[in-house]
Each structure stands twice: as structure tokens, then as C-alpha cells.
Amino acid sequence: MKLVTAIVKPFKLDDVKNALELIGITGLTVSEVQGFGRQRGHTEVYRGAEYQVDFVPKVRIEVVVGEIDAARVVDAVVESASTGQIGDGKVWVTTIDEIVRVRTGERGEDAI
Amino acid sequence: MDTGDTAWVLISAALVLFMTPGLALFYGGMVRAKSVLNMMMMSFGALALISVLWVLYGYSMAFGDDVGGGLLGDPFEFFGLSSLIGTAGLEGAFAPDNLVFTIPSLAFVGFQGVFAILTVALISGAIADRARFGPWMVFAGIWATLVYFPVAHWVFAFDGAESETGGWIANDLLAIDFAGGTAVHINAGAAGLALALVLGKRRGFGRDPMRPHNLPLVMIGAGILWFGWFGFNAGSALAANGQAAEVFVTTLAATGAAVLGWLVTEKFRDGHATSLGAASGVVAGLVAITPACSSVTPLGAVVIGLVAGAVCALAVGLKYRLGYDDSLDVVGVHLVGGVWGTVAVGLFASSATTAGVDGLFYGGGVDQLWRQALGALAVLVYSFVLTLVIGFVIAKVMRFRITEEDEVAGIDGVVHAETGYDLASLGGGGGSALTAAGQTRAEARGTNLPTERSRV
Numbered sequence: 168m169k170l171v172t173a174i175v176k177p178f179k180l181d182d183v184k185n186a187l188e189l190i191g192i193t194g195l196t197v198s199e200v201q202g203f204g205r206q207r208g209h210t211e212v213y214r215g216a217e218y219q220v221d222f223v224p225k226v227r228i229e230v231v232v233g234e235i236d237a238a239r240v241v242d243a244v245v246e247s248a249s250t251g252q253i254g255d256g257k258v259w260v261t262t263i264d265e266i267v268r269v270r271t272g273e274r275g276e277d278a279i
Numbered sequence: 280m281d282t283g284d285t286a287w288v289l290i291s292a293a294l295v296l297f298m299t300p301g302l303a304l305f306y307g308g309m310v311r312a313k314s315v316l317n318m319m320m321m322s323f324g325a326l327a328l329i330s331v332l333w334v335l336y337g338y339s340m341a342f343g344d345d346v347g348g349g350l351l352g353d354p355f356e357f358f359g360l361s362s363l364i365g366t367a368g369l370e371g372a373f374a375p376d377n378l379v380f381t382i383p384s385l386a387f388v389g390f391q392g393v394f395a396i397l398t399v400a401l402i403s404g405a406i407a408d409r410a411r412f413g414p415w416m417v418f419a420g421i422w423a424t425l426v427y428f429p430v431a432h433w434v435f436a437f438d439g440a441e442s443e444t445g446g447w448i449a450n451d452l453l454a455i456d457f458a459g460g461t462a463v464h465i466n467a468g469a470a471g472l473a474l475a476l477v478l479g480k481r482r483g484f485g486r487d488p489m490r491p492h493n494l495p496l497v498m499i500g501a502g503i504l505w506f507g508w509f510g511f512n513a514g515s516a517l518a519a520n521g522q523a524a525e526v527f528v529t530t531l532a533a534t535g536a537a538v539l540g541w542l543v544t545e546k547f548r549d550g551h552a553t554s555l556g557a558a559s560g561v562v563a564g565l566v567a568i569t570p571a572c573s574s575v576t577p578l579g580a581v582v583i584g585l586v587a588g589a590v591c592a593l594a595v596g597l598k599y600r601l602g603y604d605d606s607l608d609v610v611g612v613h614l615v616g617g618v619w620g621t622v623a624v625g626l627f628a629s630s631a632t633t634a635g636v637d638g639l640f641y642g643g644g645v646d647q648l649w650r651q652a653l654g655a656l657a658v659l660v661y662s663f664v665l666t667l668v669i670g671f672v673i674a675k676v677m678r679f680r681i682t683e684e685d686e687v688a689g690i691d692g693v694v695h696a697e698t699g700y701d702l703a704s705l706g707g708g709g710g711s712a713l714t715a716a717g718q719t720r721a722e723a724r725g726t727n728l729p730t731e732r733s734r735v
Binding site for chain 1: 488545593608
């Protein structure tokens with residue numbers, strides 16, 4: 168079982184969600200996050216005084232899938248979230264030891 | 280007595296009073312979230328204290344008979360204002376015994392009182408985030424007594440109007456300051472600079488971001504100031520007449536032009552026309568036209584406004600170069616704008632207006648110009664020096680500034696035991712475990728909050 172985590176531009180959330188639905192993903196979690204990478208931050212100017220804002224708003228998407236689906240999810244996210252501009256984000260995959268569906272107590276792949 | 284004039288002046292007084300809460304919003308939105316309440320409380324503190332001082336002896340110091348040299352009114356002539364109450368009662372249709380021009384003296388008292396409040400409140404923008412509230416209130420009372428009341432006498436007390444003899448700028452120097460470019464704006468701006476120097480910079484000034492936490496509040500505040508300013512300027516005609524209308528239009532024209540001036544300046548300099556720039560341009564234009572609103576044509580007002588917007592937009596950067604922390608730009612907007620507007624009377628005054636004087640550009644030579652410059656300089660120097668002295672004495676006697684630890688934590692919680700916003704509490708701001716714990720403690724201290732426990 169794998170956890171696919173993607174950090175993408177906020178305006179791409181809808182595209183990514185639709186792309187994941189198309190390949191049959193039935194659930195995901197999103198959160199608003201802030202951070203920086205190569206894009207760094209941006210500057211704001213108040214009464215002529217420049218302020219460097221280090222953190223850029225992003226959306227984090229988390230999807231739990233079986234072994235086989237992880238690669239397809241990564242491809243779908245990369246394809247749908249890409250603009251070719253700096254700051255498009257990252258996707259990474261981690262291995263999960265155990266999953267439990269809280270309502271039924273199902274474990275492992277059955278709980279996905 | 281003229282009932283129309285009286286109605287207009289009373290309404291104008293209420294408009295000007297509204298400017299101080301407007302200023303509280305304007306300033307409050309510009310500071311960080313952790314000091315918004317303290318910023319607003321400095322304005323409300325001035326509202327409370329100066330109202331009382333004005334009734335006690337402030338009006339008398341400003342508008343009582345001159346005690347010599349045009350420097351100060353007799354503090355005891357109208358002490359407590361009881362001597363001005365007199366009306367002819369029911370039989371005489373409440374006709375007042377005391378008049379200033381065509382309005383009851385007490386209408387004039389109210390109108391001028393709200394000017395005093397606003398001027399004191401304006402200073403607070405220079406010392407955001409770091410002044411203890413008690414010493415601020417002490418400062419406000421002493422400053423009004425030693426600086427504002429005398430300067431209002433110099434500028435606003437005309438011979439034979441409120442009492443027999445008035446102040447030197449109004450009657451001897453004959454500088455034109457219709458609604459308070461010197462007495463209000465240069466006065467507050469110079470005091471703000473002095474007080475910023477006394478208190479020192481905020482921790483992290485010029486290094487940490489100190490972004491305005493709520494620009495919509497700033498915009499609302501600027502709107503209220505603009506609205507109230509029509510009472511400030513047009514009400515200063517003290518009559519519902521052609522001069523009030525003339526002043527209304529010059530005030531409108533200069534303010535619009537100043538917003539354009541500010542926005543164009545920052546568009547070229549920084550690349551963006553900002554909302555803070557628009558709000559600041561409103562105030563810069565209003566400040567600049569305040570002394571000049573009765574003496575320039577509407578076209579002259581447009582030029583004064585354009586220059587005010589551009590010059591103030593550039594002047595607000597001075598504090599970073601010179602290293603003084605005038606936090607919300609009282610100097611850059613009120614001092615610079617006030618000096619410009621006061622001097623501009625000497626340049627743009629036209630005898631086609633109700634002031635009836637020609638400035639340099641209208642063939643009047645430099646006669647009015649030097650009078651304006653001298654009036655501006657006198658108020659600037661007097662206010663700056665006295666404020667330095669008052670500030671240093673208060674700082675010596677009662678510790679004006681909060682500690683560094685408190686400044687980092689936020690002045691609202693430390694000085695007022697409140698926070699401006701409850702945006703992030705667990706459980707949506709109402710029934711969280713943390714809130715319930717807080718209510719339990721309030722109950723234990725004898726207050727009657729309706730907690731879950733008290734209902735059980």
C-alpha cells in the first residue's frame with residue numbers, strides 16, 4: 168500500500184481532482200499549506216516599503232492506494248498539475264504499513 | 280442667531296467627532312493583529328480625556344481673552360463653560376445670550392472641541408505597538424494643555440469673535456489657515472516625530488515584516504475620515520453659506536487629485552497601485568487642502584491635491600533612510616502634507632475666493648507666502664520642542680514604553696488583557712475545551728458568564 172502526496176498550485180486542484188476521478192480514485196484528502204522551494208516567495212509593497220514573503224500558498228493532496236495504482240496516480244497528478252512554470256510542486260510516494268477503516272474495522276487493501 | 284448656521288455647525292461637529300473613530304480604524308488596520316486594540320484605544324482614550332479637559336479649561340485657554348502677545352487665552356474666563364450656557368429660556372425661544380458670529384457659543388465650543396480630540400489622536404500613529412496606555416493618557420492630557428490649546432489660540436482665535444482679543448497668527452501674522460493645517464496637522468505631525476524619537480524604534484523595525492493586518496479596515500477608516508472631513512473644512516465656515524459650499528468643493532477636488540497623485544507615483548516607483556496608497560492619498564489630500572480650502576479655486580485645489588499625493592507618497596519612505604520609527608507615517612502624511620498645504624496658500628491663493636487674497640502665482644507677490652511659511656515654522660518648532668520635553672519627562676517618571684518581551688508577545692494582551700480576533704480557536708470559536716476552561720476561570724473570579732457549569 169502506498170501514500171501518494173502531491174504539493175501543487177492551488178488553482179490546479181480541480182484539474183488534479185478530476186484527473187484522479189477519471190482513473191478511478193475514490194477518495195483523497197486535501198489541505199492548504201505554505202512553503203517554499205525553488206520558486207522562493209514573493210514581495211509585497213506597503214507605502215513603498217518592500218516585504219519579502221517567504222512562504223507561497225500551495226495545496227497538499229494525499230491519496231492512499233494499492234501497490235499497482237501508485238504509478239498511475241503519480242502520472243495523473245504530474246500531467247494534470249503541470250504548467251511548465253516554476254513552482255508547479257512535487258509528488259512523492261511512501262510505503263504504508265497498515266490501514267484500518269474506522270467504521271468496519273477492515274484492514275489492509277480492503278480498507279482503501 | 281441663525282438657525283440654519285447653527286444646525287450646520289452642530290452637524291459638522293458630529294461629523295468631525297466621527298473622524299476620530301474613523302482614525303482608529305484607519306490606524307488599527309495598519310498595525311499588526313497583535314496591537315490593533317491598543318492602536319484603537321489610543322484614539323478612544325483621546326476622545327474621553329480631551330472632551331473633559333476641553334470643557335474644564337481647554338476652550339478657555341484657546342478662546343478666552345488673550346493674556347498677552349497673542350500666545351494664550353485666559354484659562355479662567357470660560358472655566359467649566361457655565362458662563363456660556365445662558366439662554367432666554369422657554370419664553371425667549373431658547374435664544375442664546377452668547378453668540379460667536381451667528382451661532383450659539385456652545386455650538387462653537389462643541390465644534391472646536393472635536394478638533395482638539397482629533398489632533399491628539401493623530402499623534403498616536405507615530406508610536407504604534409509600544410507605548411503603555413497610562414503614560415499615553417498622561418501625555419495626551421499634558422500635550423493638549425501645553426501644546427494644542429495654546430496653538431489653537433494662535434491660529435483659530437480671532438479678535439472680537441469669541442472674546443475681545445485672539446491669537447498672533449490669526450490677527451497679527453495674518454497667515455491663512457482655514458481649518459487647521461498648522462494647528463491640527465503640522466502640530467500633530469511634529470509631535471509624532473518627537474514622540475517617535477523619545478520612544479525609539481519598534482523591535483525589528485526595518486528588518487521584520489510589519490505588514491498592515493487588515494487593509495479593508497484601513498479603507499473603511501479612510502472613507503469615514505473623508506466623510507467627516509467635510510464637517511472639518513466646510514463646517515469651519517461656521518455658517519451654512521456660499522463659503523461652506525466653496526470649501527466643500529475644493530475639499531472634494533483636492534482629495535480626488537491626491538489619490539491619483541499617490542497611485543501614479545507608486546505605480547511608477549513600485550509597479551502597483553495599492554489600496555493602502557489610495558487610502559493614504561485620501562488623507563494626504565485632505566490634510567493639504569485643510570488650510571487652503573477657502574483661499575484657492577477648485578482648479579488650484581486639484582493642483583494642491585496632486586502634489587500632496589505625490590510628495591507624501593515619497594515622504595513616507597524617509598523614516599527608513601533617516602532611521603526614526605514613525606510607525607504609521609504621521610510625519611510623512613500630516614507634517615509634510617500640512618506644511619505643503621499651508622505654504623501652498625501663499626502660492627495658489629486667489630482673490631476670486633472668499634479669502635480674497637492673491638498668492639504668488641496669482642500676482643500677489645511673496646507677501647502671503649512668507650506669512651504662511653512663518654506660521655507653519657512657528658507651530659512646527661513649538662510643537663516639536665515641547666513634545667520632546669514632555670515625552671522625555673514622562674519616560675523618566677513612569678516608563679513610557681512596554682518591555683521587549685511584552686512587545687513581542689503583543690501589546691493588546693499585555694496592556695488591555697484582550698485580543699482583537701478569535702479566528703483560530705478549536706471547535707469553531709464557541710464551545711471548545713479551551714473556551715470552556717476560560718469561562719470556568721471567569722466564573723471563579725465572581726463574574727456572571729453563562730457557563731455550562733452554572734446551568735447544571
